[in-house]
Amino acid sequence: MREVLKVVNLKKSFGKIKAVNGITFSCNEGEISVILGPTGAGKTTTLRLIAGLEQPDEGEIYLDDTIINDLPPFRRSCAMTFEDYALYPHMSVFDNIASPLRAPVRRKQFTPEDVRRIVVETAKLLEIDKLLDRKPSELSGGQRQRVALGRTLVRKPRVFLLDEPIAHLDAALRHRMRAEMKRIFGEVKTAVVYVTHDYLEALALADKIIVLRNGEIQQTGTPQDVYFKPTNVFVASFLGDPPMNFLEAALVRKDGHVFVKVDGMLVSLGEDVDLDLSRKVMLGIRPSDMYILKGDNGGGSGIKVTIRTIEPLGNRYIVTALLSGGKMIKIKLEHRPGVAPGDKVIVGFLPSDVHLFDAQTERALWHGGESNRG
Amino acid sequence: MYMQKREELHKVWIYFGLVATAILVLFPMLWTVSLSFKVPQDITCAVPKFIFKPTLDNYRHLFSIAKLSKSVGTTSLNFPRYFLNSLIISGFGTLLSLLVGVPAGYALTRGKFKKSSTRENIAFTLLSFWFGPEMAILLPLYKLYRTFGLMDSYIGLILLYQLIGVPFVVWMSRSYFLDIPVSIEDASLLDGYTRWQTFWRIDFPLVKPGIAATAVLTFIFEWNNFVFALVVGGRHTMPVTTGALGFISYEAVLWGQMAGAIVISALPEIILAIIVQKYMIRGLTFGAVRG
Numbered sequence: 001m002r003e004v005l006k007v008v009n010l011k012k013s014f015g016k017i018k019a020v021n022g023i024t025f026s027c028n029e030g031e032i033s034v035i036l037g038p039t040g041a042g043k044t045t046t047l048r049l050i051a052g053l054e055q056p057d058e059g060e061i062y063l064d065d066t067i068i069n070d071l072p073p074f075r076r077s078c079a080m081t082f083e084d085y086a087l088y089p090h091m092s093v094f095d096n097i098a099s100p101l102r103a104p105v106r107r108k109q110f111t112p113e114d115v116r117r118i119v120v121e122t123a124k125l126l127e128i129d130k131l132l133d134r135k136p137s138e139l140s141g142g143q144r145q146r147v148a149l150g151r152t153l154v155r156k157p158r159v160f161l162l163d164e165p166i167a168h169l170d171a172a173l174r175h176r177m178r179a180e181m182k183r184i185f186g187e188v189k190t191a192v193v194y195v196t197h198d199y200l201e202a203l204a205l206a207d208k209i210i211v212l213r214n215g216e217i218q219q220t221g222t223p224q225d226v227y228f229k230p231t232n233v234f235v236a237s238f239l240g241d242p243p244m245n246f247l248e249a250a251l252v253r254k255d256g257h258v259f260v261k262v263d264g265m266l267v268s269l270g271e272d273v274d275l276d277l278s279r280k281v282m283l284g285i286r287p288s289d290m291y292i293l294k295g296d297n298g299g300g301s302g303i304k305v306t307i308r309t310i311e312p313l314g315n316r317y318i319v320t321a322l323l324s325g326g327k328m329i330k331i332k333l334e335h336r337p338g339v340a341p342g343d344k345v346i347v348g349f350l351p352s353d354v355h356l357f358d359a360q361t362e363r364a365l366w367h368g369g370e371s372n373r374g
Numbered sequence: 375m376y377m378q379k380r381e382e383l384h385k386v387w388i389y390f391g392l393v394a395t396a397i398l399v400l401f402p403m404l405w406t407v408s409l410s411f412k413v414p415q416d417i418t419c420a421v422p423k424f425i426f427k428p429t430l431d432n433y434r435h436l437f438s439i440a441k442l443s444k445s446v447g448t449t450s451l452n453f454p455r456y457f458l459n460s461l462i463i464s465g466f467g468t469l470l471s472l473l474v475g476v477p478a479g480y481a482l483t484r485g486k487f488k489k490s491s492t493r494e495n496i497a498f499t500l501l502s503f504w505f506g507p508e509m510a511i512l513l514p515l516y517k518l519y520r521t522f523g524l525m526d527s528y529i530g531l532i533l534l535y536q537l538i539g540v541p542f543v544v545w546m547s548r549s550y551f552l553d554i555p556v557s558i559e560d561a562s563l564l565d566g567y568t569r570w571q572t573f574w575r576i577d578f579p580l581v582k583p584g585i586a587a588t589a590v591l592t593f594i595f596e597w598n599n600f601v602f603a604l605v606v607g608g609r610h611t612m613p614v615t616t617g618a619l620g621f622i623s624y625e626a627v628l629w630g631q632m633a634g635a636i637v638i639s640a641l642p643e644i645i646l647a648i649i650v651q652k653y654m655i656r657g658l659t660f661g662a663v664r665g
Contacts, residue, residue: 053560073563080564086557090579103566151565 001028003065004191005050005159010059012045019045021215022059027159027191027208032182034194034202036226037212038238043195044083046212047161050193051078063158074105079152080161083168085144087136087151094119094132097150106155122150125184142173149181153188160185160192167196178204199239203227211235228369233282233362236355242287242318242330247303248359249283251275260356263303263323267351275366280359287318287332289353292339293346302346305329307339321347403640409633417629432630436638453635456617460639462528463603463613464596467535471592474536475543476585480573482544483551484559497548503541508601519606526608534606535596542595543588550584551577590650594643614639 006026012019020042027033035043048054050061052073060067068076079100087096100106101115110118123129126146136144145165152160166177182205185192196202202209203223211218211226211234219231230236237243249262258273259266262283269275293302305321308328319331319339331337331347339345354368409417411428436453482497515534524530554577562572600615607616614635621632 048560051560051564053563072568073560074566074568078564080561082557082561084555084557086555086561088558088562088576099562100565104568104571105566151561155566 001030003027004029004063005193006062006065007046007050008060008062010046010049010061011057012042012049012054013057018215020049020056023210023212023215023217025210025217025220027193029191030186030189031207032185032192032194032205033208033210034196034206035210035212036196036199036202036206036238038197040214041212042215043197043212044163045215047080047163047193047195050076050159051080051161052076074103077158078161079155079157079159081148081152081163081165083164085136085148087144087147089136091135092132093123093128093134093136093139093147096136096147097122097132097154099151100155118154119150122154125153126150142169142177145169145177149184153184156188156190158190160188160190162192162194164195164197166201167198174201181205199241203239211238213238229364229367230355231364233284233357236284236357236364240286240288242332244284244286244355245290245329246357247283247285247323247327247329249281249356251277251279251281253277260354263325265303267349267354269351269354269356269366269368273366275356279365281365282357282359282362284355284357285349285353287330290329290331290347290349292319292331292333292337293348294338302348305345305347307337307341307343307345309341310337310339321345406633406636409629410637412630414630432634433638435631436634451617451620453614453617453638456612456614456635457638459528459611459617460597460613460615461642463531463535463611464593466528467532467539467596468589468593470532471536471539471543471596472585472589475540476547478540479544479547480551480577483548484556497544500541501545503537512601512605516605525606526611528611530606531603531611531613534602535599537602538595538599539592542592546588546591547581547585550581554580587650590646593646597639597643 003026008024009022010020010024011022023042023046025033035046037043045054049056052068052071052075056069061069063077088099091099097119098115101110101118119132120129123132126149128143128146128150131139131143131147136147139147145168149165152162162181165181166174169177178201181194194202194205203226206223208220209223209226210220213234219226219235221229226235227239230239233246237246247262249260252259252261252266254266256271258269258271258275258277260269260281260283261267267283303323305323307319307321309320311318311320315334317333317335317337319333319337321329321331323329329347350368352368354366355364356366357364408424408426410432411430412423412426413429413431416423416426478500482493485493487493519525519530524533558576559569559572562576563569567575597613598615599613603611603613603616607613618632618635618639621628621635
């Protein structure tokens, strides 16, 4: 796969705020790279830097091995959609989509017939071919989003930059568009940089996820990597809803095995574990990886908790429980919990679902699924 | 039942207030119009006459210079000339205000300054020219215009009227540009247009109605100015505002002709005001981006 876009040590500050603080990544042809992060992480700034709408303070942006730092936006082969769609309110849908084709830089390439043909083809692909005469104000949110997408698709850019393209759609439409985006961008063989704050969107779409926080990359990897082997506490808690539970824990060695001791429960990590036992650690366990053991079975192979609330979510249940020390944890169940608030129960989990983090640096030390999840 | 009565009573009060305001505002205008159709005897009689035999003499006199000058003795009044002067000064004045003010308004909206507060400060400083009393600058202005030979010249007056026009155009056009989301300009830049092309393709069509309304208002403000024209205007450049003073002469006050002059002077403003009313209803172009 060819590398299309490369960003090296990119930095950009606005006053005292370091929006983007030295990030490096690359995007290959035919791949969707998702930049994932919370509000204010520097995701949009990164896109704007690549598009040329902002000038970086430091660092280089390469497009097909050529530095494009000094090129104005209209000379870069980047097409971008904006979070607010940025449709031209005084132009029809047709004129909006045709806009890039009629631009002076490309005017000689396309005759008016070409423009019409390409716009209609693109509109058909996006199922908006019946709306071409309308004004943006006469469209629904989903239709506007498609027009915005159409406007980027008509030209054949080297890079698509998509800024939260479906964040403002309602849930049902968002799911549908997510699948369609995957189809559409699977067909065009270019690099796609997709910005979102929704981890499910990232997992569903990405070939590669770049997790951003405070302008710094936390982790770059496949959706599998980022979800199952988060590099730090932030990544672990950002991907998942409810977020991962973190419990104070200690490491002990017994009979050659390394155990992690949490709230009186011992979890074996196996024999050949290379961990510094003196380190203070945090045990991370996803709510969906926990289960409730009724009664006291098997003599202390679980954590004693008191059930606090149960939130039924249709086919799922979120159970909130309190540890003896007052710490709150969440458990996500796929079946009826069979317990009631106030019940004292034992919750358990499998060693293979455990993540260990350094309590000081918050870096990941060990992932339970490391051996079998490649 | 009771509520309904209360509501009706409420309505009566509102109508009463509106009618009272309308009479208060419109009566002087109507009276002026009626004066312009009266013969001098009807104007100066002790009991105001509401029913009279209308005459067009006053208007006839206004447009025939010879007769007019005879009737006022030494003063020579040239009303058509004043009207033309007003048109020239306010017309070109407005044009210049737009040429300077609209790009300035754009720059003060989108321009990058080292500190973002600088932009606000400049914009506000410009607006503050509007608050300042015109009287305060008259003396230095007079001296300045004398020195540079700008007295009684069209250029002098047009330049001076920029003090009225430019701050207003800058402030108004800035508010229109601020309503345009930056993202649609960015989208246009990425579509392959330069900033200049983007301005003409995206911003200008969107602010056009607003600018048209602003232009009309600027024209009206410049047309109505009295003090500047009084001080630096002269025989050749006298606009209708100061020209109307000429009807008050040593021997007599020509009430009827003055009223006629005022009516004609007000006509362009009234016509323009009716035209802009339509543009004043804003919000048609905006809000479509996110919706």
